[in-house]
Amino acid sequence: MNDRPGFHLAVPVDDLARARDFYGGVLGLREGRSTGTWVDWDLAGHQLVTHAVPGPPRGPAGYGSVGDHRVPVPHFGLLLPVAEFHAFADRLRAAGTEFVIEPVLRFAGEPAEQWTMFFLDPAGNALEFKAFSDPAQVFAR
Structure with missing residues (x-):
């Protein structure tokens, strides 16, 4: 077993070249192993x-209500420090990313105060990146 906790997530994409452009180019993720059917x-x-699955882009299965927003479900992403969140949002804007929910501050003045943004990859998978004003409040009740 690995000493570092982490997760493994597999998502369907309809075109590996577009996935490489998006995940490697736009998001700036480092590419690891790959074959002709996954990266x-x-x-x-x-x-x-990202696994190549033929067919049209799928998009979210539905939307859930969180505060004043309807968020795409399912979705995945990362918690970032606030400064990294804003730098990442600027990078996405510069790349012409179309947001489902523009970068916005939610729950202002509450323990769960957070910056959040939602967007789709080219295959329609929803991503959320967020930053808590106080990281200690991520799991506060």
Whole structure:
């Protein structure tokens, strides 16, 4: 067993070349192992695998309500420090990313105060990146 906790997530993509452009180019993730049907990505030390699955982009299965927003479900992403969140949002804007939910501060003044943004990869997989104003409050109740 590995001493470092982490996760492995596999997502379907309809085109590996577009996945490489997006995950490697736009998001700036380091590419790991690959074959003609899948590519491993380093998502902050976690293994994200894009698997080629023929067919049209799928998109979210639905939307859930969180505060004043309807968020795409399922989704995945990372918790970032606030400064990294804003730098990443700037990088996405510069790349012409279309946001499902533009970078926004949610729950202002509450323990769960956080910056969040949602967008889709080219295959329609929803991603959320967020930053808590106080990282100690991530799991606060």
